[in-house]
Amino acid sequence: MKDLIKQGLRLGSIFGVVIIFLILFGLTSTLSDILGEFVNLESRTRTGNPGGLMILFALLSLWAGSSASASDRSNWKSALVSGVSVSLIIGLFVAAFILLVGFLDSADVEMRDYLAQLDHLSVQFLLYGRSLIAGVLITFGIFLIFGILGALLAYWYEAKQAGEVIQKQVLVLKEKALDSKLAKQYKENPRSKWIGYGLLGLVVFITPQFLGKYWNYAMGTVGIYVLMGLGLNIVVGLAGLLDLGYVAFFAIGAYTAGLLTAPAPLPLQIGFWPVLIFSIVMAAFAGILLGIPVLRMRGDYLAIVTLGFGEIIRVLIRSDMLAPYVGGPQGIRDIAGPSLFGIAFSGKAYLYLIIIAILLIILFTNYLQNSKVGRAWMAMREDETVAQAMGINTLYYKLMAFATGAAFAGLGGALFAARNQYTGPADHTLMVSINVLSLLIVGGMGSIPGVIVGAFVLKGLPEILRELDLYRLLVFGGLLVFMMIIRPEGIWPAPRRRMELHEGELDVLPPEESLVGKEG
Amino acid sequence: MAMLEVNNIHTYYGNIHALKGVSITVEEKEIVTLIGGNGAGKTSTLRTISGLLKPRLGDIYFEGEKISDTPAHELVYKGITMVPEGRGIFARLTVFENLDMGAYSQPDRFTFDDDLDRVYQLFPRLKEREKQVSGTLSGGEQQMLATARALMANPRLLLMDEPSMGLAPILVESVFETIVEINKTGTTILLVEQNATVALSVANRGYVLQTGEIVLKDSAENLRKDEMVQKAYLGIE
Structure with a gap:
């Protein structure tokens, strides 16, 4: 009980401070406009949409309430306690802040001199255009009601899920008589799951039809990051090798495609399809070439060396020395795109091409993960020496992880270059490596859906947030920090990793992961 | 022909001469133990046999085949498996x-x-x-x-590195009971132990290792009676 309240207070103060910052930076007015427009509320003040603001506050407190109740959702009472404590604190923080600025404003203090975003109008907006007391009370009420609601909803949802899990377990016991233990450990997905995948696939394939030119392009970029994320996921998430120079393989893929299809600097102009294959092979080959000397190193040393490799590639493609062969700082222009049955690819077709590539790679990764190779990677990630003692050739499997990851990046690079019809050194900076690694961390290391969610959050969200313009990076950074506090294992983690980060809370794998040992 | 033959191996950690000519033989179906104090080279010997360390001099033969150049991960396929020190579970x-x-x-x-x-x-x-x-x-x-x-x-040969490490005395006993049981099913065991009392109680033969050299080898029974062993490793005055 005490712990629950403590947790609620801690989370509440984090949320409270963050919301006050949002107000101070004037972000609340922008966000409220977006939300207000979304539900067609008419704007009543010039500085923001009061109705939108209420929705914003309600959403934030729903979120806070549900995360506060995450520590104990075993019964509705503890969910209620967490909900009340967290929403009370947020409410107090924000209401006190609004009371303060409202009071200062009514006393005719010019806050603008110190805080650029606060003037008479914006204070009126924060009070929803009502009196000081009414405005503060409304804010406090919203936080209280929706915080508790959030906690209870989360409890209700979990209780419903728990019921489903028990049903699943019964099913598993029934199936158990049929097949051997081993088969079950690496069991196929049940049919219902496949139907779910089918529907998801349908949505994925239809969506591009409804997207405009800009969104098709943006989603294509997200898709290319998904490709790279899936590759790095193998290297870092599955094999446990920290690679900070992953962009090198992306660059090799892009440049191979560029050099072989563009008219200059090399007059080769081979068609796109054979070059696509060749780009993948080249990147994989580079992965092996880098891997042989480097993979004897472990941990931090490996990270530094790969970081260096990434920079070397970038410096090389940018250098004047190699400019006659690879284009130098100007990069390569007029890269040929693919065409099928004589029709050249345009915006939408590229998105489909990328989606197909992603699907193929997901299937391939899934297969690898559940094969002997995947188990070797898992053992290696846990303990290299013992893995050797189990008969696993660690150097071989490390090289394999490196080459596979590099091949995926090469594919991403080739598609990227072909779509933009241009590639240059500026496309292959360290930031790309960092972005891909971050998307893994945000999405959830070692998890395929995690990679996709991570790519959307990391590359897609900034596009959506474009409306926020100036604040884009600020919001983005804040979100990242916030997520690391609330959910360090990522948005959609692999079950094993979730378990590692919540030690003590769970010492048995969830039933869908480990299906053995339930002898009847 | 002995199952495992270690001929005069010298192993180094950089410049540190850890093993100074260790020779061991293990016959099929035996339990052989390697006892000695901290830093005597017991684990180094085991790691050299299992391929994790390479001897600079000397050879190792398993069932007549030279294995001192075989990488660690291939030894499992030949029939040698190690239980690492400190357990090393995943x-x-x-x-x-x-x-x-x-x-x-x-x-x-x-x-x-x-x-x-x-x-x-x-x-x-x-x-x-x-x-x-x-x-x-x-x-x-x-x-x-x-x-x-x-x-x-x-495995046909099981290498065990300090299975008693960090265990309560009652557990040590049960661990060693299982070792005997495993051996009865036909698995040969080379056991490295600091706890000489239990090790010698289950082993057929033993080697005493001191600062990288074998100083004594005999049947377990004789070693238990040996004055030096009693004093240094069994705590009997």
């Missing part, structure tokens, strides 16, 4: 997954269920904990798991 994997990793080298996955049953018979406790994350097992259970995992590879 702490974040479940008990079952650990055992599955142990069977990594087994080409025929159909024997897996049989091997698993055999191992569970030896360690019923592990069956109870099958889906538990192995890092949460007790020390004794972790030692069981490490041993069971090694047995999943169907």
Whole structure:
């Protein structure tokens, strides 16, 4: 009980401070406009949409309430306690802040001199255009009601899920008589799951039809990051090798495609399809070439060396020395795109091409993960020496992880270059490596859906947030920090990793992961 | 011909001369123990045999075949498996997954269920904990798991590094009982131990290692009676 309240207070103060910052930076007015427009509320003040603001506050407190109740959702009472404590604190923080600025404003203090975003109008907006007391009370009420609601909803949802899990377990016991233990450990997905995948696939394939030119392009970029994320996921998430120079393989893929299809600097102009294959092979080959000397190193040393490799590639493609062969700082222009049955690819077709590539790679990764190779990677990630003692050739499997990851990046690079019809050194900076690694961390290391969610959050969200313009990076950074506090294992983690980060809370794998040992 | 023949091996850590000409033979079906104090070179000897360290001089033969140049991961396929020091279980994997990793080298996955049953018979406790994350097992259970995992590879020679390490006396006894049991099923065992009392109580023969050299070798019975061994390792004045 005490712990629950403590947790609620801690989370509440984090949320409270963050919301006050949002107000101070004037972000609340922008966000409220977006939300207000979304539900067609008419704007009543010039500085923001009061109705939108209420929705914003309600959403934030729903979120806070549900995360506060995450520590104990075993019964509705503890969910209620967490909900009340967290929403009370947020409410107090924000209401006190609004009371303060409202009071200062009514006393005719010019806050603008110190805080650029606060003037008479914006204070009126924060009070929803009502009196000081009414405005503060409304804010406090919203936080209280929706915080508790959030906690209870989360409890209700979990209780419903728990019921489903028990049903699943019964099913598993029934199936158990049929097949051997081993088969079950690496069991196929049940049919219902496949139907779910089918529907998801349908949505994925239809969506591009409804997207405009800009969104098709943006989603294509997200898709290319998904490709790279899936590759790095193998290297870092599955094999446990920290690679900070992953962009090198992306660059090799892009440049191979560029050099072989563009008219200059090399007059080769081979068609796109054979070059696509060749780009993948080249990147994989580079992965092996880098891997042989480097993979004897472990941990931090490996990270530094790969970081260096990434920079070397970038410096090389940018250098004047190699400019006659690879284009130098100007990069390569007029890269040929693919065409099928004589029709050249345009915006939408590229998105489909990328989606197909992603699907193929997901299937391939899934297969690898559940094969002997995947188990070797898992053992290696846990303990290299013992893995050797189990008969696993660690150097071989490390090289394999490196080459596979590099091949995926090469594919991403080739598609990227072909779509933009241009590639240059500026496309292959360290930031790309960092972005891909971050998307893994945000999405959830070692998890395929995690990679996709991570790519959307990391590359897609900034596009959506474009409306926020100036604040884009600020919001983005804040979100990242916030997520690391609330959910360090990522948005959609692999079950094993979730378990590692919540030690003590769970010492048995969830039933869908480990299906053995339930002898009847 | 002895099953394992270690001929005068010299192993270095950089410039440190850790093993100064160690020679050991292990006959089939034997339990042989290597006793000695801290830093005597027991673990180095075992790591050299298992291919994790390369001897600078000397050779190692397993069933007549030279293995001193064989990489560690290939030895499992030849029939040598090691239970590493400090147990070395995959702490974040479940008990079952650990055992599955142990069977990594087994080409025929159909024997897996049989091997698993055999191992569970030896360690019923592990069956109870099958889906538990192995890092949460007790020390004794972790030692069981490490041993069971090694047995999943169907070794003919089992190398064990300090199985008594960090265990309560009552657990040590049960661990060594299982070692004898494993040996009875036909597995040869080379056992490295600091706890000379228990080691000599189960072994057929023993070697005493001191600062990288074998100073004494005899049957376990004779070693137990040896004055020097009694004084230095058995705590008998």
